[in-house]
Amino acid sequence: xxxxxxxxxxxxxxxxxxxxxxxxxxxxxxxxxxxxxxxxxxxxxxxxxxxxxxxxxxxxxxxxxxxxxxxxxxxxxxxxxxxxxxxxxxxxxxxxxxxxxxxxxxxxxxxxxxxxxxxxxxxx
Numbered sequence: 001x002x003x004x005x006x007x008x009x010x011x012x013x014x015x016x017x018x019x020x021x022x023x024x025x026x027x028x029x030x031x032x033x034x035x036x037x038x039x040x041x042x043x044x045x046x047x048x049x050x051x052x053x054x055x056x057x058x059x060x061x062x063x064x065x066x067x068x069x070x071x072x073x074x075x076x077x078x079x080x081x082x083x084x085x086x087x088x089x090x091x092x093x094x095x096x097x098x099x100x101x102x103x104x105x106x107x108x109x110x111x112x113x114x115x116x117x118x119x120x121x122x123x124x
Contacts, residue, residue: 011041011045011049012049012052012053012058014035015031015035015046015049015050015053016053016058016072016076016079017076018031018034018035019031019059019070019071019072020072020075020076022034024071025062025064025069025070025071026069026070026071027064027067027068027069027070028043028046028047028050028067028068028070029043029067031046031050031070032046050068050070053070054070057073058072058073058074058079059071059072059073060073
């Protein structure tokens with residue numbers, strides 16, 4: 001049975017997940033070793049994804065021997081927050097989009113959000 005082809009965004013997320021889990025800079029070979037243990041993926045594909053993420057300024061890189069080592073600029077949660085902001089920026093009406101998102105959350109997540117907002121207001 002043929003495997004489903006992954007979209008570029010899915011590969012980027014997998015590469016970032018490997019880097020976040022390592023919590024240290026990694027070379028393309030190290031990233032490839034982790035990813036290819038779960039899915040057969042060409043080394044050049046991993047290199048391409050790392051380069052694209054670096055060009056998008058989502059990774060930093062440092063020369064390490066004849067290669068580079070890569071590390072995420074943002075942590076996982078900060079990246080999610082940035083993505084949410086980008087989605088809201090694309091909405092015709094941010095308030096409508098935000099309300100639709102919040103009302104789609106489970107009750108416990110809505111309560112946690114409300115508590116967080118109240119806590120942030122009290123700190124000001």
